[in-house]
Amino acid sequence: MNYSALSTAELNDLYLELQSKFDAYKSRKLSLDMSRGKPCTEQLELSVGMLDVISSSDSLKTRDGSDSRNYGGLDGIAEAKELFAKVLKVSVNEIIIGGNSSLAMMHDTLSRAMIHGLYSSKTPWSKLPAVKFLCPSPGYDRHFAICELFGIEMITVDMLPDGPDMNQVEKLVREDAAIKGIWCVPKYSNPDGITYSDEVVDRLASMETSAEDFTIFWDDAYTVHHLTDNPDRLKPMLAACKEAGNPDRVLMFSSTSKISFSGSGIAVMAGSESNLNYIRKQLAVQTIGPDKINQLRHTRFFKDTDHIKAHMEKHAAIIKPKFDTVLSILETALSGGGIAEWNKPNGGYFISLNTLDGCARAVVSMASEAGVTLTKAGATFPYGKDPRDRNIRIAPTFPTLSELTTAIEILCLCVQLISIRKLLADKE
Amino acid sequence: MNYSALSTAELNDLYLELQSKFDAYKSRKLSLDMSRGKPCTEQLELSVGMLDVISSSDSLKTRDGSDSRNYGGLDGIAEAKELFAKVLKVSVNEIIIGGNSSLAMMHDTLSRAMIHGLYSSKTPWSKLPAVKFLCPSPGYDRHFAICELFGIEMITVDMLPDGPDMNQVEKLVREDAAIKGIWCVPKYSNPDGITYSDEVVDRLASMETSAEDFTIFWDDAYTVHHLTDNPDRLKPMLAACKEAGNPDRVLMFSSTSKISFSGSGIAVMAGSESNLNYIRKQLAVQTIGPDKINQLRHTRFFKDTDHIKAHMEKHAAIIKPKFDTVLSILETALSGGGIAEWNKPNGGYFISLNTLDGCARAVVSMASEAGVTLTKAGATFPYGKDPRDRNIRIAPTFPTLSELTTAIEILCLCVQLISIRKLLADKE
Known part of the structure; x- marks a missing residue:
């Protein structure tokens, strides 16, 4: 009817x-x-076993022999980097393990961009007359809230069945150097549940951008969160960027917030070594490192990608x-x-x-x-x-x-x- | 000889x-x-028992009935706020529980000040021609590294046996509106081991400052870290600031990094409700909240200030x-x-x-x-x-x-x- x-x-x-x-x-x-x-x-309840893999009777040593209870480990313990490198299809040097919140890693990345610029930037973004971000929408409200907090102007881009409308995206980034980035939830997108097609991934990786520090904020939050036996497949973005000659264009984010515990998971970011080394230097001033015991808890409980x-x-x-x-x-x-x-x-x-x-x-x-x-x-x-x-x-x-x-x-x-x-x- | x-x-x-x-x-x-x-x-080893107080057979509910494993709790669970309020001698509304690093809370506070200003600021600090900090020295190298990262000019102030040379401090902050803050490790100072006298606390709290958003960064890292049975006593700074009519002058920081585990402790900041509410708003964009399970672990293991x-x-x-x-x-x-x-x-x-x-x-x-x-x-x-x-x-x-x-x-x-x-x- x-x-x-x-x-x-x-x-x-x-x-x-x-x-x-x-x-x-x-x-x-x-x-x-x-x-x-x-x-x-x-x-x-599926993850409560994780609370038992680290008790007072277990070794608190990481694989490299260091004591997870003490200071150190700025970008994560080796076994956590190895596990998440596999999940995100990057190498271990292309991974930084964070605290419990990938949102905080995204916020902090933009905060650093405002104050210092990014690896490819000539100027801190706060010194520029305008900074704009493309926001494929509908999208994730907390991404948009971060832009609002930093006074970044948001430009809505339509979502099509295979990702953002790339004709709109390509035209905008080619013409406007103030457009510094794009928010993407590329797999099972929030809220549409869309997974970007290979063509969209390749066009994002290879498109001509007016801003030399244009960055794809690739929030791969639902990368292993399938509902069917025949899950969507997402083309690996960092590899695509490298192939296109733009290795520093993407920063990827993910977490175990909806794998283990939402408030007590492990967040992670990934990108080219150059990109991450630039970030590691600033990170070293912010913190001595994230919670390593919780990283051990995760790696001992989840073991490998098959167990995940x-x-x-x-x-x-x-x-x-x-x-x-x-x-x-x-x-x-x-x-x-x-x-x-x-x-x-x-x-x-x-x-x-x-x-x-x-x-x-x-x-x-x-x-x-x-x-x-x-x-x-x-x-x-x-x-x-x-x-x-x-x-x-x-x-x-x-x-x-x-x-x-x-x-x-x-x-x-x-x-x-x-x-x-x-x-x-x-x-x- | x-x-x-x-x-x-x-x-x-x-x-x-x-x-x-x-x-x-x-x-x-x-x-x-x-x-x-x-x-x-x-x-x-003293704290390994903390790894056993939360296992799969324990309740993961916080005192208010919420599930510590799920999202929520921006500024900490009630029992953690209560415990640290007692440690820092402030009220529970004057506490924000953070992640594992008080250094990160200090860094982030300055980062926010650069981009947005503080509660008492008219202008983001990055928009000012110069921002300066007083650095009683010898002091903590990581404080100074944060200033360097943000391009904050550091002015060395001498340390005397009862704290910073207050004659120098008072003259400088009265005359120069660009001086926005001072770093203090007020108890068992790093590295001198000095505890500020009541007079120094009162003079810091009440001195006339040219900058209206002048802030004391009060890093009370060693507040319970006594070596003798007759420990030093530090006059509570937030109370002193309130008494002096400058309730928003101080932001206090501490952590359990040297109480429980150095990489897996609980960090905390304290200040006036107005100050903290201003920060909470921005914090709500950065994160959904710090690791609540680890807060439960700490409050169940440490129970109260007598146990600490x-x-x-x-x-x-x-x-x-x-x-x-x-x-x-x-x-x-x-x-x-x-x-x-x-x-x-x-x-x-x-x-x-x-x-x-x-x-x-x-x-x-x-x-x-x-x-x-x-x-x-x-x-x-x-x-x-x-x-x-x-x-x-x-x-x-x-x-x-x-x-x-x-x-x-x-x-x-x-x-x-x-x-x-x-x-x-x-x-x-």
């Missing part, structure tokens, strides 16, 4: 019917938080039913109505729902009246402003299946109700 | 005698690293003999010679040795010929330049008693030899 084919009377009837269902939910005074991509308790793969299959077994539930309810309630579109991701943490233009804020607001907290409408765009006011990010992992079912049913009702209001208004 | 009373012939004879002792050490091809204030293995006190007594039992050994060898070899002075600290991690003017670099260099690595001469002063070239920082904690004995005997020989060379040159 395509809503646009319905008459005013039919729409009014349908509205009343849906409204009474919505009122029934509202009277239940629910409180369901669907706002952030957090693992659920069952997922966290097996571990991620357990995550998938827990969260795939949640994704399926959301997709199934969306399908039942909204399919064929011409009032919403959504993605079916092969991995990651989100389902991205697009309503009719101009409806997302009203939908999110209405859902909150029934006790369902969704990510703020607009959050997935720079400055929190979705130009078409249509994108809603659904985070299925944290709630229980039953909570999720209720929340998505309410969300669908809100999409239907707000869409009918819009269609009725359009008819007037 | 005062060296200056000796004749040229006597000095030459003594030189040959000492030289042959030095050559004997040299032939042993030793390798003794005395360069950094690191805890020794025995000290690290008892724990620090065990540290003292291990390292006090090392301090005593150094002091005893210095006394035997150098006392009454008129060629060196040193402090006898009641706590902290260092013994500060002053040679005759112009001798420190030569002493450190000579010691390295015999395989003894000391902190680089000059490191305890801004830009690595000791204007009188006389200060040597001795870090007694890490080596074994036997290594320490050898290293300090060699150091004393070097001081004697280089001093005789100087005295002989002066006679010419």
